[in-house]
Amino acid sequence: MKKRNRVNIVTLGCSKNTVDSQKLMRQLEAGGYSVAAESSGPADIVIINTCGFIHDAREESVDTIIRQAEAIRKEGTGKLFVMGCLVERYRNELIDSLPEVDGWFGVNRPQEIISHLGLAYRQELNGERIMTGPSHYAYLKVSEGCDRTCAFCAIPDIRGRYISTPVEELVEEARKLASGGVRELILIAQDLTLYGTDLYGRKMLPELVRRLTEIENLGWIRLHYLYPADFPVEILEMMQDNPKICRYIDIPIQHISDRMLKMMRREHDSAGTRRLLADIRRMLPDAAVRTTVIAGHPGETEKEFKELIDYIREYRFDRLGAFRYSHEENTHAALQYSDSIPERTKEKRVAKIMGLQQEISAERNAAMTGRIMTVIIDRREGLFHVGRSQYDSPEVDQEVLVTGIKNIEPGTFIDVKITGSTEFDLYAEISL
Numbered sequence: 001m002k003k004r005n006r007v008n009i010v011t012l013g014c015s016k017n018t019v020d021s022q023k024l025m026r027q028l029e030a031g032g033y034s035v036a037a038e039s040s041g042p043a044d045i046v047i048i049n050t051c052g053f054i055h056d057a058r059e060e061s062v063d064t065i066i067r068q069a070e071a072i073r074k075e076g077t078g079k080l081f082v083m084g085c086l087v088e089r090y091r092n093e094l095i096d097s098l099p100e101v102d103g104w105f106g107v108n109r110p111q112e113i114i115s116h117l118g119l120a121y122r123q124e125l126n127g128e129r130i131m132t133g134p135s136h137y138a139y140l141k142v143s144e145g146c147d148r149t150c151a152f153c154a155i156p157d158i159r160g161r162y163i164s165t166p167v168e169e170l171v172e173e174a175r176k177l178a179s180g181g182v183r184e185l186i187l188i189a190q191d192l193t194l195y196g197t198d199l200y201g202r203k204m205l206p207e208l209v210r211r212l213t214e215i216e217n218l219g220w221i222r223l224h225y226l227y228p229a230d231f232p233v234e235i236l237e238m239m240q241d242n243p244k245i246c247r248y249i250d251i252p253i254q255h256i257s258d259r260m261l262k263m264m265r266r267e268h269d270s271a272g273t274r275r276l277l278a279d280i281r282r283m284l285p286d287a288a289v290r291t292t293v294i295a296g297h298p299g300e301t302e303k304e305f306k307e308l309i310d311y312i313r314e315y316r317f318d319r320l321g322a323f324r325y326s327h328e329e330n331t332h333a334a335l336q337y338s339d340s341i342p343e344r345t346k347e348k349r350v351a352k353i354m355g356l357q358q359e360i361s362a363e364r365n366a367a368m369t370g371r372i373m374t375v376i377i378d379r380r381e382g383l384f385h386v387g388r389s390q391y392d393s394p395e396v397d398q399e400v401l402v403t404g405i406k407n408i409e410p411g412t413f414i415d416v417k418i419t420g421s422t423e424f425d426l427y428a429e430i431s432l
Contacts, residue, residue: 005044006034010068011132012061013051015139015188015224015395017084021049022129024110029130031119037132045079046072047113052086052158055326061086062098069100081105083113088158089329107159108144127173134378136411137184137394138177142170142208146190148227150254151265151333152297152325155190162191164199171211178217183411184376185212186222186393193227206234213244219413220376222246222393228253229267231276236283246390247287249280254294256311257304264297265332277315288391290319295353296346297325298337305349309356316360319397322353358423365398365421372431375400377412387414389426404429 007028011021024047025035036043046068050061065082072078081103087094088106095104105113111121131138146155147162174185187209189195196204205223212221221244223235228251239245255261258270268276280289293308312320324346327334375387378394384401385408392398402416416428 006036006042007045007047008036008038008043009047009049010038010064011049012064013049013053013057013085015186016141016190017049017051018132019129019139019141019188020084020107020110022132023126024049024113025130025132026125026128027110027114027119027122028117030122030125031114031117033117035130037130042075043078045081045117047081047083050082050084050086052084052089053154054328058086058090065098065101069098073100079103081113081116083107083109085158089154127169127176131180131182134394134410135181136376136378137186138182139186139188140170140174140177141165141188142192142195142205143189147194148191148267149265149332151263151336152294152328152331154328154331157330159190162194162198164194164196164204166199167196167204167208167211170208171215174212174215174218178215181411183218183413184220184222185218186224187212188224190225191227192223192225193230193232203230203232205232206238209235209238209245213242218244220244220246220390222248222390224250224393226251227267228273228276233279236280239284239287247284248290248391248393249284249287250290250393251277251280252292253277254292255297255300255304255308257300257307260297260300260304260308263299263333263337264294274311288318288397289315290321290393290397291317292321292323293353294323294325295349296341298333298339298341300325300341309352312353312356312360316364317357318361318364318391320353320357320360321396322350322357324350361398362421362423365423365426368418368421368426371418372415373400373418373428374413374415375402375428377402377408377410377414379410380407387416398424398426400426400428402428402430 009021011017028035048064051057069080072080079102082101083105087104091104114121143164145160145162192205239247253273256270327339373389375389377385377387379386387400415431417431418426418428420427
């Protein structure tokens with residue numbers, strides 16, 4: 001088919017946006033367009049897939065729109081379309097302030113973009129995508145939206161109710177990815193714990209994971225974003241028995257104080273969280289447990305912050321991210337609470353959490369010296385082959401810098417011996 005206009009798609013924000021952009025690219029390619037991701041070359045059409053979750057992400061999205069509009073103006077030709085979360089939240093304001101944009105499309109509306117470009121949306125291509133970036137790992141988005149009502153979060157307002165993708169469709173999509181060279185599959189959703197409850201009346205994550213482990217070419221299956229309430233303990237048992245399932249548990253607790261969890265409208269309490277995390281350590285003592293916490297949420301006292309710090313010190317999470325609270329429009333917290341904690345106090349609390357986590361990470365990594373572990377190679381960088389263990393997810397966790405090997409293709413699994421460490425990286429050599 002003769003290629004039509006060249007389309008560049010610029011993707012901002014989370015891995016869910018990456019999947020959305022990749023699937024849109026496949027639809028456009030099937031319609032005869034020449035597509036590229038993040039290209040700096042000339043294009044007839046630029047599509048920006050935006051993030052609107054927090055203030056910094058919104059600023060980046062708006063800055064990107066302005067830069068792309070200016071580039072098109074200098075070229076004297078081209079169209080600019082904007083899609084995604086920012087549009088879903090601020091469509092009217094954006095239309096008024098950025099008249100140079102030729103089209104605005106919210107989330108979950110690829111059909112509208114396809115139609116706007118004069119094409120028919122091809123249902124038979126659902127699940128197909130054009131890979132961007134590394135081709136040996138891919139994200140599998142198992143659901144859209146969220147039914148939780150966390151006080152600080154705008155996702156339900158942006159993305160809507162929780163909608164699971166049927167198991168059969170996900171398994172078929174995973175098979176296509178594996179046949180195209182994907183060796184590590186990373187399951188993502190706003191909340192994996194709820195997967196299947198809307199379609200099947202019960203939690204179907206264990207069944208989905210079981211089906212995915214049967215795909216021969218997949219080496220690792222990694223799970224992201226397991227909500228603490230109603231946690232599927234069966235998954236822990238599967239991790240014990242099946243080496244394909246990474247012993248990596250991403251479980252955002254946000255806080256440990258009962259009063260703060262109630263104000264955050266979380267569906268778990270302190271005692272239940274402590275029991276669950278203790279069970280994880282008991283059942284999978286070598287698993288990497290990753291979490292996120294919020295510092296400076298409205299109402300957080302020094303005593304409650306100390307309770308959080310003390311628990312982080314006690315539990316010694318393998319991976320931890322801390323976020324400074326900020327009001328998000330139309331969220332329960334923004335409507336009901338005063339954002340009374342000074343920004344400087346929030347920043348100090350985040351710094352204290354991350355300083356403690358840096359110490360914990362340094363100690364944990366130092367204890368890894370001498371261990372033999374399997375890593376997947378991501379790329380070559382100078383003198384090192386850069387890889388990750390099953391305990392580390394791409395883009396968000398630490399890496400393993402390997403020496404003593406010649407050129408190895410990305411996506412290759414090799415055994416290495418850990419020879420040294422820093423706070424957030426490991427050094428290794430090939431294990432003979």
